[in-house]
Amino acid sequence: MTRPSHVRPRAARTVSTSAVASADRPTAPKLQSHGRVFNFSAGPACLPAAVLEQAQADLLNWQGSGMSVMEMSHRGKEFIAITDKAEADLRSLLSIPDNYKVLFLQGGASTQFAAIPLNLAEEGDKADYVVTGAWSKKAIGEGKRFLLANAAATGDNKSIPDPSTWNLTEGAKYVHYCANETIGGVEFKAPPSVGDAPLVVDMSSNFCARPVDVSKYGVIYAGAQKNIGPAGVTIVIVREDLLGRARASTPAMLDWSVAAKDGSMYNTPPCWSIYMCGLVFAHVLANGGLEAVEANNEKKAKLVYDAVEASNGFYASPVAREARSLTNVPFTIPSSPDLEKAFIAEAAQAGMVQLKGHRSVGGMRASIYNFMPLEGVQTLADFMREFAARHA
Known part of the structure; x- marks a missing residue:
């Protein structure tokens, strides 16, 4: 691919090893359209060029509204149309059952580490955590601030403990695991069987990476910035019977029932990030799901x-x-x-x-x-x- 004329080749770097001969180093980067590099970042991650081009075209004046999405009232008919379509397309992509709510929240997936015990358990209740890497370790660490969090299994950051060895707690309010550990590269290939306790999963780094049977989960949550959009919005998919259980002390911004009742608009949501996710959902639907x-x-x-x-x-x-x-x-x-x-x-x-x-x-x-x-x-x-x- 020919490099656009405005892109300058990067200067050769000096590497501190005699094993590398400078004459053998690549000198010309292989670039995509618009002079874009291949970005292997763990997040925020690359987005489809077609989606970025659409956002660019709509930036100043979304569909003749005379406004950018970043300038709209989140309660106006234009933005309501954007969020309604984004949710409908996500429901179509994942075949989300009608008895699940889709919430567009803020604070990243890490905020849900606290929201989960606050919404699903009282102080003194028990919950199980499967620890397979850095993110599930952070989740149980936060969980311990709010309830009796049991490490039902602990991996070595290189594998997943055999489910037959898990020490699950009778009467646990939920079982939490991380579907894909971004740092260590450890991934569950299917949801584990944990009995009657609601299964809660952090899907931040493999959300919408494959078809998922949502009905096997009580709660699915994911930060957008890996697979579906820019940073700023966290998606929570929660079974309706798990709503209304939040502790009285739960802040309104962390109470899923408040978000569900107000259509994710208890306060001003991350409008631009939701809009971008909607463009991505539509793009995926149009290209084979x-x-x-x-x-x-x-x-x-x-x-x-x-x-x-x-x-x-x-x-x-x-x-x-x-x-x-x-x-x-x-x-x-x-x-x-x-x-x-x-x-x-x-x-x-x-x-x-x-x-x-x-x-x-x-x-x-x-x-x-x-x-x-x-x-x-x-x-x-x-x-x-x-x-x-x-x-x-």
Whole structure:
């Protein structure tokens, strides 16, 4: 692809390893339309170019209203139409049953770590948490502030404990788990069976990445910024019989019943973020739905994992094969941390950015959410092979 004339090539970086010959480094980044790089960020993540173009076209004057979405009254007919369509399209995508409410909230998924016990349990009640990584660890840590939070199972950040070994609590008000650990790259492939307790799941990093049977859950919650939109809105899908249980001391902004009663408009919602999510939902529906998204995500993940497996040990995946995430793929170069630094620097020169692993685990991490194009992942896989051939 020819680089647009206004995009300057990045200056070569100096990498502190004698194993890298400067003459072998890529010099010209491979860019997409609009001079866009391949962004492997763990979030906020890349969005479809078509959606960004639509938002750009509507920015000053949404559909002849004379206003930007960012200027509308959240109670006006224009914005109500936007939210109604966004919810209808999300319900269609996930086949959400009628007895579930869809809430567009603020504060990120981390705010729900507190909202969940406040809405579902009283002080002194018990709840179970399955801890498989950094985010579920944070969830149970917050839960312990509000109730008796039991670690029913604790993983090693590389695998999922066998459900037959879980120490579930009789009478637990709910069982919480994280469907995909963004940092460690550990993913549940199906919802666990936990008996009669409502199943509560943090789907922030694999929300709308595949079809889901919503009826198996009491609560699904997710920050938007991985797969469905920009940061600013958190989606909560809650079964109606679980509403109305909030403690008397629960702040109104954390009470799901208040949000449900007021159509997510108890206060001014994150209007622009909801609008962008609506554009994404419509885009996915028009392009094959979640079945097509899942098939594409599987192809992308396979490209990276195959490059790791075919490297004869040059690269390694720290995650057990059966728990490997389709959306966050960590990998290392076991023989040399210096080569990892060189890999990240050279990949950036070649137009692939944000590949550095989380500071707590190191290495590299390719976050290949819904709208990372297949071309971008193929470019990464090709680069992995070429880099290994030079340094093995």
